[in-house]
Amino acid sequence: MANNTNNIKGGSGFDSLMIILYLILIVFGWLNIFAAEYDASTGKSMLDFSLVSTRQLLFIGTALIIILVIYTIDYSVFDTYSFLFYVGALFFLLLVLIFGKEIKGNRSWLAIGSFTLQPSEFAKFATGLALAKFLTISGNINKKRAFISDTAFGVPVFLFELLNPVLRSTLIIIGIPAVLILLQGDAGSAMVFSVFILVLYREGVLPAWVLTSLFVVISLFVLSLFIPADKILPYLIIPLLSVVLLILLLNPKKSYQSVLFTLIVATTLVIYIISAKYIFDNVLKKHQRERIMVLIDNDIDPAGQDIRYNLKHSKIAIGSGGFFGKGFMQGTQTKLKYVPEQSTDFIFCTVGEEYGWFGSFLLIGIYLLLLNRLLFLAERQKDKFARIYGYSVASILFFHFMINLSMTIGLFPVVGIPLPFLSYGGSSLWAFTILLFIFLKLDAHREQQMVRK
Secondary structure, eight states: OHHHHHHHHTTTOSOHHHHHHHHHHHHHHHHHHHHHHOOGGGOOOTTOTTSHHHHHHHHHHHHHHHHHHHHHSOTHHHHHTHHHHHHHHHHHHHHHHHHOEEETTEEEEEEETTEEEOHHHHHHHHHHHHHHHHHHHTOOHHHHTTTOOBOTTSOBGGGGGGGOHHHHHHHHHHHHHHHHHHHTTOHHHHHHGGGHHHHHHHTTSSOHHHHHHHHHHHHHHHHHHHSOGGGHHHHHHHHHHHHHHHHHHHOGGGHHHHHHHHHHHHHHHHHHHHHHHHHHHHTSOHHHHHHHHHHHOTTOOOTTOSHHHHHHHHHHHHHTTTTTOSOTTOOHHHHTTOSTTTTTTTHHHHHHHHHHHHHHHHHHHHHHHHHHHHHHHHHTOSBHHHHHHHHHHHHHHHHHHHHHHHHHTTSSOOOOOOOTTTSSOHHHHHHHHHHHHHHHHHHHTTTTSOOBO
């Protein structure tokens, strides 16, 4: 009886620092939403539900109820029914494809009367739970990879890592919701699922060479955008032949093996870059290509498009704040609606304009403190499931934080990535709240968990 009571009361309790950071972010987020929107001259009440700031208050109140529900239920529910959460998330993603409502070009919403819900936001924590459960029951990853050795050609057999059933299964778990979300037209939300590779790396499922290869692949894709299509081959063949010649001179004993491997890699890279160039020019939608190109070529100014305009005024708003900012509700760029999506994707512009460099620095510091605390809590878990889920939470929040800030200052293409706990939206706030507090619930019961390494 005592054990059941302890389960309901939350074990040792939620981490107090995380609670404080969470409350600071949601309150500060609401203040920025209110400052960007409210205009006393309209005669509207501060509690008028036609205002997004008022609706955000309702979302915050509901989020606090969600926290209470998570606090009171048994912590083992999230482990036991993790795959059920995942299947449920996939079901709602499929419903969106059939019955979804299109908003701003994305068919990502389920409409219930005047209320809309975005299932892709909830799929993130569900995938984190499923991934943690699968990796927990899959056993010792390192033993499954013990067969790896060298090939007859002296080429490392790390290529056969992709045949590892554990890695293959985890990629399927991550890939299914990402593909369903991509089919909805929401490339930004689909990109978030790529961050689970950090979790796989931490757990030893994904070797370091894969992360290095991904970096090379992304770098080559960006490089292909700078090289004219008719000059890709000469620009690449000469450097690659030089590498082959260098290998011959420096390693004559195994030259034939090294040269063969180098030629295979070189040919693969050439084919990839040509393919990447083709995909960019013929597969990506026009607005997606333009969002990327405006970051690379400052002379590009798409006629009739808001892409350059959005980025320009985002930078103006952040830069105009100076060191200490213009003050609460004094931001002209945001107040006069120059900044696009100023309550959602571009909420950081309000922070930069009204609180300046100092306020932006403090906000970034709060996020970094939250992420660092999450990593600390994840590492102290006795149970593998809780640890893996904790790293999933940290990775998702880090990705949103990094991409959102990068796109507002012109370091990343503009995509629909909200800033956690600050951006307006019920779906995103509730999903981030569930994501975080499930882990805090697991952490509160870490002494009661069965140890699974």
